[in-house]
Amino acid sequence: LRLAQELPQAIESDELRLHYQPMVRMKDREVIGVEALVRWQHPDKGMLFPDSFIPLAENSGSIEALTRWVLKAAIEQGSRWLSKGTRLYVSVNISALILHNPVFPDTVAKLLSKTGFPADLLKLEITESAIISDVVRASEVVISLHDMGVRVSIDDFGTGYTSLAYLRKLPVDEIKIDKSFVLNMNTVADDAVIVRTLLDLARNLDLSVVAEGIEDINLWNSLKELGCDIGQGYYMSRPIDVEAFSEWLSDQP
Ligand code: G
Ligand code: G
Ligand code: MN
Ligand code: NA
Numbered sequence: 701l702r703l704a705q706e707l708p709q710a711i712e713s714d715e716l717r718l719h720y721q722p723m724v725r726m727k728d729r730e731v732i733g734v735e736a737l738v739r740w741q742h743p744d745k746g747m748l749f750p751d752s753f754i755p756l757a758e759n760s761g762s763i764e765a766l767t768r769w770v771l772k773a774a775i776e777q778g779s780r781w782l783s784k785g786t787r788l789y790v791s792v793n794i795s796a797l798i799l800h801n802p803v804f805p806d807t808v809a810k811l812l813s814k815t816g817f818p819a820d821l822l823k824l825e826i827t828e829s830a831i832i833s834d835v836v837r838a839s840e841v842v843i844s845l846h847d848m849g850v851r852v853s854i855d856d857f858g859t860g861y862t863s864l865a866y867l868r869k870l871p872v873d874e875i876k877i878d879k880s881f882v883l884n885m886n887t888v889a890d891d892a893v894i895v896r897t898l899l900d901l902a903r904n905l906d907l908s909v910v911a912e913g914i915e916d917i918n919l920w921n922s923l924k925e926l927g928c929d930i931g932q933g934y935y936m937s938r939p940i941d942v943e944a945f946s947e948w949l950s951d952q953p
Contacts, residue, residue: 703748704756704757704759706742707753707756707760707762707766708765710740710742711762711766715740715741715743716740716770716773717738717739717941718739718770718773718774718942719738719939719941720735720736720777720942720945721737721939722734722945723735724931726923726924726929729953731949731952732789733789733821733823734790735825735932736777736790736791736792737793738750738770758795758797763798764797764798764801767792767795767798770792771807771808771811774792774822775790775812775815775822777790777942778790779815782817782821789822789823790821790823791823791824791825792822792823792825793855794825795830796829796830796833796834799837799842800834801841802840805841808845808848818849819850822850823850823853823874824845824851824852824853825854825855826853826854828854828856828857831854831870832861835866838870842871843871846871852870852871852874853875853876855878856878857876857878858881858898868905874909874910875907875909876912876932877899877909877910877912877928878912881898881913882912882914886918886922892922895926896926899926908929908930909929909930911923911928911931913932914931914935915934917935919933919935920935
């Protein structure tokens with residue numbers, strides 16, 4: 701409760717940070733984007749992870765301000781990279797509440813026009829449950845974002861119940877296969893079947909696929925062989941701060 705009360709002030713006084721995890725095109729190992737993941741550098745408690753404060757933000761009305769802060773920071777960082785000749789898309793996680801807010805596309809449009817950041821370098825990760833819980837509102841928002849050129853990705857794919865009809869009707873660009881399936885695909889036959897089925901589904905619907913949770917080279921090789929488009933996971937890098945990320949990037953062959 702105390703944390704929830706502290707959050708608005710923490711956002712104001714810039715206690716939030718972004719960490720970045722690379723997203724790698726599997727066919728040629730090119731780093732093409734990052735997922736931006738928020739942390740709270742709390743003055744007493746140290747670095748807090750999103751699972752400990754995103755739900756509080758959602759329940760206490762701070763999620764709008766938090767999302768705005770994250771989007772602005774991610775877009776500004778993407779712009780800094782771009783101005784140095786590093787073209788990376790930035791992918792931002794969006795809560796259900798935000799996805800159901802009809803003014804959200806306008807917020808995004810304003811942030812993009814202020815910075816001049818290309819809309820097609822911004823990706824928004826939404827969950828299946830956020831779509832299902834209010835299909836009508838979510839569709840309107842997703843359609844507006846798509847019309848602006850912003851990319852939309854379905855996060856944690858396979859864990860929810862998105863009907864195929866929605867996947868086909870909504871202008872979604874990509875699915876992210878949840879790490880719970882990826883992590884054990886080389887040891888649990890059912891998980892391998894699920895991953896292959898999701899890859900087939902995505903291909904048939906002309907969607908790009910990200911596999912998250914690639915923790916070792918065997919998972920990398922299996923997914924590459926299956927034709928997965930983009931990989932993300934500890935095998936390449938954990939989420940790290942911007943300085944560490946720049947260093948990591950310059951070490952890539
Ligand atoms: O590495 P990690 O602990 O960052 O992420 C844990 C969870 O927090 C993930 O499910 C991720 O989607 C979520 N998350 C991370 N950053 C944000 C954010 O800026 N907004 C929202 N809504 N969720 C986030
Ligand atoms: O739900 P979402 O996909 O937004 O969450 C991303 C989360 O996955 C973050 O908490 C991030 O730290 C975590 N993550 C990223 N790569 C790996 C990985 O290879 N293994 C595991 N176990 N978690 C990962
Ligand atoms: Mn995500
Ligand atoms: Na996920």
